[in-house]
Amino acid sequence: MDKKIEIPDAYSVPLNKINPADPALFKNNVMWSYFERLRKEDPVHYCERPYDIADDVFRDEEIGPFWSITKYNDIMSVDTNHKVFSSEPAITLFDPTEDFTTPMFIAMDPPKHDIQRKAVNPVVAPGNLKNMEGLIRERTQNVLNSLPKNETFDWVSKVSIELTTQMLATLFDFPFEDRSKLTRWSDVATARPGDGVIETEEQRYEELYECLEYFTKLWNERVNSEPKTDLISMLAHNPLTRNMEPMEYLGNLILLIVGGNDTTRNSMTGGILALNESPEQYEKLRNNHELISSMVPEIIRWQTPLAYMRRTALEDIEIRGKKIKKGDKVVMWYVSGNRDEEVIENPNSFIIDRERPRNHLSFGFGIHRCVGNRLADMQLEILWEEIMKRFKNIKVMGEPERVNSSFVKGYLSLPVKIIE
Numbered sequence: 001m002d003k004k005i006e007i008p009d010a011y012s013v014p015l016n017k018i019n020p021a022d023p024a025l026f027k028n029n030v031m032w033s034y035f036e037r038l039r040k041e042d043p044v045h046y047c048e049r050p051y052d053i054a055d056d057v058f059r060d061e062e063i064g065p066f067w068s069i070t071k072y073n074d075i076m077s078v079d080t081n082h083k084v085f086s087s088e089p090a091i092t093l094f095d096p097t098e099d100f101t102t103p104m105f106i107a108m109d110p111p112k113h114d115i116q117r118k119a120v121n122p123v124v125a126p127g128n129l130k131n132m133e134g135l136i137r138e139r140t141q142n143v144l145n146s147l148p149k150n151e152t153f154d155w156v157s158k159v160s161i162e163l164t165t166q167m168l169a170t171l172f173d174f175p176f177e178d179r180s181k182l183t184r185w186s187d188v189a190t191a192r193p194g195d196g197v198i199e200t201e202e203q204r205y206e207e208l209y210e211c212l213e214y215f216t217k218l219w220n221e222r223v224n225s226e227p228k229t230d231l232i233s234m235l236a237h238n239p240l241t242r243n244m245e246p247m248e249y250l251g252n253l254i255l256l257i258v259g260g261n262d263t264t265r266n267s268m269t270g271g272i273l274a275l276n277e278s279p280e281q282y283e284k285l286r287n288n289h290e291l292i293s294s295m296v297p298e299i300i301r302w303q304t305p306l307a308y309m310r311r312t313a314l315e316d317i318e319i320r321g322k323k324i325k326k327g328d329k330v331v332m333w334y335v336s337g338n339r340d341e342e343v344i345e346n347p348n349s350f351i352i353d354r355e356r357p358r359n360h361l362s363f364g365f366g367i368h369r370c371v372g373n374r375l376a377d378m379q380l381e382i383l384w385e386e387i388m389k390r391f392k393n394i395k396v397m398g399e400p401e402r403v404n405s406s407f408v409k410g411y412l413s414l415p416v417k418i419i420e
């Protein structure tokens, strides 16, 4: 059972004690006023001793001190300056442990980053996406057709997880009957001991080794057959990635599994929630299905499935008069930038026909900008097209349960009822 905890009001905490990375803020969906205060009073904020409200401890050893960048344009300038702000050794606040490192290109700098990114890029190139579109639509239709009507069920497990897992199986050409393994590995990869997913770090390593073993079998089959357009085949045949170390292969698999899974999954749930919270927007959509193409990026802004990316300063640098030192951790809070009233009009409102809906930070910017952004857009567009063809209303029946993380901003469950 979750502990009941009291979250103090953002304006009652002394500025220097504010820790925006405290997962309890996200679990309880109360981080908004914290970020609003930081944007107004301390947009480049130093948190010296990250305090964890739920466990009543300082995370000195685990994450240590870090900077928070909370304004849209400042985030953009950090994200596009990879010469000063490195993605190594990690893009979350947690540094890799020495006994289990899984290098992945999201946490690499050039030139290695660029080489590996290039190898996976073709799988999400427009031509390949077009090839996948029919299958994605068919699988979406099957999932929607199988849903119960006029009774309450969990949207997260029945739709969001099921669809994103099927999509991943398509990308990897992964045995379809084993696809639930992908969901499990995705959850395990981002879990922390005791959070309900895994009990210990050792359990995490064991399960991820199983993942590596499974994918190594697939690699060995594909490397000896004709090159195809699935991700494993592409990595196995590309001269630049063919000789990856096993842990590097695992790292990049985890990147693609998590990148393509949690994020789209939580956008699928976020969209349902956003439309229910703004019934006038739902009505607008019912009257004009063409708005789906501008609603999808708005869902992705509103949800911001990855709340932040972290960088490490390679040299001393000043932002807004604050002196960031070489080696300091710097966190770009996309979730805050996406609500920056100086750049986005009415940022706290969900508006499906915004003029510039793609004006958001959810996919990042610069050399690490999300590889899968067009794929994510396409999946969500297909989902909403098929929903609107079938159902008059998908009604939220209770509170969502939110993930206990300040990195993956998402949902564990959302009770809904389909009204035909």
Ligand code: HEM
Binding pocket: 079, 105, 106, 107, 117, 124, 255, 256, 259, 260, 261, 263, 264, 267, 300, 304, 305, 306, 309, 362, 363, 364, 365, 366, 367, 368, 369, 370, 371, 372, 373, 375, 376
């Ligand atoms: C709504 C869905 C998604 C969101 C919000 C999202 C968000 C992000 C963000 C914030 C980054 C880092 C950007 C930066 O550091 O500047 C990223 C990178 C990445 N994403 Fe996504 N992503 C989504 C879907 C996907 C999908 C479907 C895939 C799978 C193909 C994917 C694969 C990747 C990869 C491989 C990277 C690393 C790129 C690099 O380091 O060069 N993402 N994504």
